[in-house]
Amino acid sequence: MAKKILVIMGHPSKNSFSRALADYYIEGAGKNFEVKSIFLSDIKFNPILIDGYSEKQKLEPDLIDAQEKIKWAEHILIIYPIWWTAPPAILKGFIERVFLPGFAFRYEKGGKVNKLLNGKTASLIMTTGGRRLWYFLFGWIMNKPMSIGTLGFCGIKTKKQLFISEVRKVEYERANRIFRNLRRLGEKGF
Template identity: 50%
Template sequence: MGKRILVILGHPASNSFCGALAECYAQSAVRAGHEVRQLFLGAMDFDPVLREGYQQTQPLEVDLRRAQADIVWAEHLTLVYPIWWGGVPALLKGFFDRVFLPGFAFKYRKGKAFPEKLLQGRSAHLLVTMDTPSWYYRWIYRMPGLHQVRKTTLEFCGIKPTRTLTFGPILGSKAAQRETWLKQANAIASR
């Protein structure tokens, strides 16, 4: 029996290699019998800035309310994004800031050091591109853009990352290498 999968493209351009990875993953998951929905952050209409922090409630735009409904619907999330300046693109960070809110993704509890995780029971895949060689990003930079998403965003809210694939360097990569990377995305989506 298939899962309900939400594929989130965190690159602002859907015609990027990240866009190709997201589309390949989604098509492969559908062929494997999963139900798939997709979010293209670059096509959504929302303010990525949490204007007052958590001091005031900032009304959610229609696209963000739909995104929250899709996250609740999903059993599995797949995030596809590039590493820029060692971290996630501003658009993806803004999406997290605006959507993964207290009361939706987590809940502070009086007298408790850690909040209640409101999105438990979901898993996630991360498909991440970069221009830095993957080994260098891992061992020299210590993967801040992966830790931020896996540990301090998804796991904080109860979503369990089960697989992370890194693709790079994208800059200067040949068509054959990109085809190999697309096959890797196809393989994990087919499971």
């Protein structure tokens, strides 16, 4: 059975570089794996979790569908730009609305956390305006809230992280190289 991969595209725009990266990855991955996707630019939901966990907030149909896809996936690739050293608000909001207690984790008696998404893996691909060397050296530290604090808390192990840096001035030739690379990463199920 082919590995089941879910691609989450975390940029709010329908015309972003992240979207193009996701499209190329999906094209490559489709050759060797079962692939589903969630493009946050295309789904309808309120990214604000209003009452935290004290009141139940009704899930929009697109979020119910997102939970089904997350349950289905063995591997999750998340692609997003770095905005103010973090994921864009829409991706943070998506996580807050979807990775709920009872779905992603459960507190047991004594305060132990039951990681309900155990066994799944993830990879992160992020675009940055900042310098390549900086992200090579420090990006993985900056990403701990996503890799350990969020995904790890729910049992999803982040296997790989790739920063595509200095994208403000990507010229035609470099863009093509990056897109070819994304297709190859898809073929390998990065």
